[in-house]
Amino acid sequence: MKLYPIQSGHFKLDGGAMFGVVPKSLWTRTNPADSNNMIDIAARCLLIEDGNKLTLIDTGMGNKQSEKFYGHYHLYGDDSMDKSLKAAGFHRDDITDVFMTHLHFDHCGGSIEYDKNRNLQPAFKNAHFWSNKNHWKWATEPNRREVASFLKENILPMEECGQLKFTDIPETDILKNSALGFDIFFANGHTEKQMIPMIHYKGKTICFMADLLPTVGHLPLPFVMGYDTRPLLTLDEKERFLNMAADNELYLFMEHDAHNEIITVQHTEKGVRLKDTFTCNDIFN
Template structure:
């Protein structure tokens, strides 16, 4: 097995929204804001090469939205999925599976693109299966008013229309061996219903793709929960459970949205689970 970080592009989000009720005087110590109160955010995806499978976890925002849409997110840097894949010798056509942690636009938007004439929306990965789960798919296609702006039908419905959409089974508990994809999945419901956190066994380590359960290293304190979460009290319990597991088992936490910290480990302290070490992907994957 080989793992590759795939940067789908960087953007900015409001620091207050990213930290909910936590005062700026606290969260700005780890995530400094610019003059517009915006903080740096990455869309760091993960490519898993396992035998003849190439599994891409999340796909970023994509590029099919309007300039007005992207103007809200202050795009920065020049990374794209295509450039990142090419850096490792791959193209979109090589991808066999796209695993979506959840269907918010900044996690799945790159899965669908315009055709050459910009007349039809089509899968950006024509040879891949798109993986979600039935409960989250229903949640995303019948969105509540809180999340409606994050579940964009142009990102979601073409997956089903293409015939490439697949669902993994939901467990009786929140951790299972997913034999179809070859890694474990932790289900978290506080941010959005049935968000999936992949847990990959790699060279004696467990690499956890944290998605929006832990957006950045600055979110490690349990009360530091995003204003975007639909059920923040549930997030508190899920974060505490997962971070205790991570500290107990020395999991390596791959941070999708932290623009400056790629992988971290955590440890138990008197204040709760806190940062232990920071690594680059090269240090862990090579």
């Protein structure tokens, strides 16, 4: 097995929205804001090469939305999906599976693109797209809180093209040995049945944190995003996962942290806190 970080871009989000009820004087210690109160956010995806499977976890925002839409998110830098795949030695047509932690636009928007005639089509024409039945129903029949995050043009074409597949739903938090070759932790605080991949790699477990832990600044339990639909449930899920991570020396791959790629955590008197930080090169090479 080989792992490759795939940087699909950078953008900015409102710091207050990212930290909910936490005062700005606290969250700016780890996530400094610009003059518009915006903080740096990454869209760091992960590519798993395992035998004849090439699995991409999440796909970023993509590039098919309007200039007005992207204007809300202040995209910056020159990273892109194609550029990053090429640097790793691959093309999007090589991808066999696209695993989506959840179907918010900044995690799955790059899965669907327009063709030259402005028809929607899979951006990874040879891949299966993986979700789960509970989350798919949640996303395709969205509540009023999340309706702006579940964009039908990002989601429905996956089913219409016949490339959609669903993982099983576990009886407990963790689905062991899924069809894709990694374990999955299911979390419901951010959105229904978000999936956190747990990849066993060279004696380590690499956990793709998605929106369960957006940045290092979110390690304290009360530091919960305003975007979460069930914040009290997020508190419980974060506590259980972070205790597990500290107990078992898990390596946490940070999808959205623009400045920290992989971290480990430890138990302290204040709860689970940061232990070490690593680059992807430190762990994957």
